[in-house]
Amino acid sequence: MSTTKALTPKGAATRQRIIEGTSAEVRERGAAATTLDDVCARTSTSKSQIFHYFPGGKEELLLAVAAYEADRVLFDQEPYLSSLTSWDAWQGWRDQVVRRYRKLGVHCPLGVLITELGRKTPAAQALTGQLLEQWQGRLRAGVTAMQEIGEISPELDADQIAASLMATVQGGVVLLLSTGKSDHLEAALDTSLALLRATAAPAKPRDPELLHVGASEDPT
Amino acid sequence: MSTTKALTPKGAATRQRIIEGTSAEVRERGAAATTLDDVCARTSTSKSQIFHYFPGGKEELLLAVAAYEADRVLFDQEPYLSSLTSWDAWQGWRDQVVRRYRKLGVHCPLGVLITELGRKTPAAQALTGQLLEQWQGRLRAGVTAMQEIGEISPELDADQIAASLMATVQGGVVLLLSTGKSDHLEAALDTSLALLRATAAPAKPRDPELLHVGASEDPT
Numbered sequence: 105m106s107t108t109k110a111l112t113p114k115g116a117a118t119r120q121r122i123i124e125g126t127s128a129e130v131r132e133r134g135a136a137a138t139t140l141d142d143v144c145a146r147t148s149t150s151k152s153q154i155f156h157y158f159p160g161g162k163e164e165l166l167l168a169v170a171a172y173e174a175d176r177v178l179f180d181q182e183p184y185l186s187s188l189t190s191w192d193a194w195q196g197w198r199d200q201v202v203r204r205y206r207k208l209g210v211h212c213p214l215g216v217l218i219t220e221l222g223r224k225t226p227a228a229q230a231l232t233g234q235l236l237e238q239w240q241g242r243l244r245a246g247v248t249a250m251q252e253i254g255e256i257s258p259e260l261d262a263d264q265i266a267a268s269l270m271a272t273v274q275g276g277v278v279l280l281l282s283t284g285k286s287d288h289l290e291a292a293l294d295t296s297l298a299l300l301r302a303t304a305a306p307a308k309p310r311d312p313e314l315l316h317v318g319a320s321e322d323p324t
Numbered sequence: 325m326s327t328t329k330a331l332t333p334k335g336a337a338t339r340q341r342i343i344e345g346t347s348a349e350v351r352e353r354g355a356a357a358t359t360l361d362d363v364c365a366r367t368s369t370s371k372s373q374i375f376h377y378f379p380g381g382k383e384e385l386l387l388a389v390a391a392y393e394a395d396r397v398l399f400d401q402e403p404y405l406s407s408l409t410s411w412d413a414w415q416g417w418r419d420q421v422v423r424r425y426r427k428l429g430v431h432c433p434l435g436v437l438i439t440e441l442g443r444k445t446p447a448a449q450a451l452t453g454q455l456l457e458q459w460q461g462r463l464r465a466g467v468t469a470m471q472e473i474g475e476i477s478p479e480l481d482a483d484q485i486a487a488s489l490m491a492t493v494q495g496g497v498v499l500l501l502s503t504g505k506s507d508h509l510e511a512a513l514d515t516s517l518a519l520l521r522a523t524a525a526p527a528k529p530r531d532p533e534l535l536h537v538g539a540s541e542d543p544t
Contacts, residue, residue, distance in 0.1 A: 210444070224430065232502050264511045271512035275495025282452050291484045292491035299519035
C-alpha cells in the first residue's frame with residue numbers, strides 16, 4: 105500500500121474510492137491513457153483531493169492501483185488458494201484461476217500497470233516480488249498440506265513444486281494474453297495436478313485411471 | 325519471412341545482413357529507439373537499399389526481424405528440440421533453454437519486437453501463433469517418441485503434455501524477465517520432467533529415489 109498515512113475512516117474510504125475508480129479506468133483504457141481528469145470525473149473527487157492522498161500524482165496513484173490489483177490477483181483465487189488441503193480444493197483453485205483469466209481475456213491490468221510504472225523500477229519490482237512470494241507461499245503451504253495427508257509424495261520438494269506451479273500459471277496466462285485462448289493454461293494446470301496427484305503414497309488403493317507414477321525406467 | 329521476393333544470392337545476403345544488423349541493434353537499444361539510420365550505419369547499407377528490400381520501411385523490417393528472432397528461438401534449442409528421444413536429450417534441451425534465457429536475462433528480443441509491432445496486429449499474431457505451433461509440435465513429437473519406447477505413460481495425451489510444457493517454459497521465462505533469476509524456469513522444467521519420467525510404464529523395476537525432483541539420477 106506504499107505511502108498510506110494515518111487516515112480517518114472517511115479519508116480511507118475516499119482514498120480507496122480513488123484507487124478503485126482508477127483501476128476501472130485503467131482496465132478500460134490502459135494506464136498510459138488514463139489521466140487524473142478522468143479519475144476525478146469517475147470518482148467525483150477534485151484534483152486537490154487526489155494530490156492530498158497521492159502527493160506524487162499519477163505515478164504514486166498508479167503504484168497504489170498496482171498494489172490493489174496485486175491484492176486482487178490473490179483475492180480472486182480465494183477461498184481456495186489459502187486452503188489447498190484436498191484435491192477438491194485444488195480443482196476449485198484451478199477452475200477459479202481459469203475463470204479469472206478467461207474473464208480478463210487479453211487484458212492483464214497488473215501487467216499494464218507494471219509496464220507503465222517501468223518494469224525495472226524498484227517500486228514495480230518490489231510489488232511483483234511480494235506478489236510472487238505470497239502466491240508461491242500459499243501454493244507451497246497447499247503442497248505441504250497434501251504431503252502431510254499422503255496425497256502428494258513426501259519425497260517432492262514443496263518449494264520446487266510451488267515454484268513450478270507459479271511458472272505454469274504465469275505461462276498459461278502469457279499464452280492466453282497472446283492467443284486469446286485458455287487452452288494452454290488449462291492443459292498446464294490439468295497436467296500438473298494430474299501428475300502431482302499420481303505421486304500419492306502408493307500404500308493407498310490405486311485408482312486404475314490414475315497415472316502409473318512411481319514406476320521408473322531403468323537407466324540404460 | 326513475410327514479403328521475400330525472388331532475390332539473387334547477393335541480394336539475399338544483403339537482406340539477411342540488414343535483418344541481422346537490425347536484430348543486434350534492437351537487442352542493444354530496443355525496437356522503438358532503433359532508427360533506419362542506425363541500421364544503415366551498422367550494416368553499411370543505404371536507405372534506398374533498405375527500402376528496396378523492405379518497401380514498407382521500418383515496420384516491414386521489424387516484422388522480418390521478428391520472424392528471424394522467432395526462428396532463433398527454435399534454433400537455439402537445437403539439436404535437442406527436434407530429437408527428444410531419450411531422457412538425455414530432454415535434459416540437454418532443459419539445459420539449453422535455461423542457458424538461452426539466462427543469457428538473454430531480462431531482455432526478450434522477440435517480445436520487444438512483438439510489442440512494438442502491436443501485440444494484437446494480424447502480422448504479430450500470425451508470427452506468434454506459428455512459433456508456438458512449431459515449438460509445441462516438436463515437444464509433442466518428443467513426448468510421443470518417449471511414449472513409444474515406454475519412457476512416458478502412453479495414457480497421457482501428448483498434445484496436452486506439450487501444451488503444458490510450453491506454458492511451463494513461457495512462465496519460467498516471464499518470471500525470469502520479472503525477477504532476473506532463472507529459479508522458476510529451472511524448478512518448473514525439473515519438476516515437469518521428473519513427474520513425466522515417473523509415469524514410465526510400470527513393468528520395469530522401481531527406483532525409490534526417482535521422485536526426488538531435481539535429483540539427477542541418470543547414470544548413463
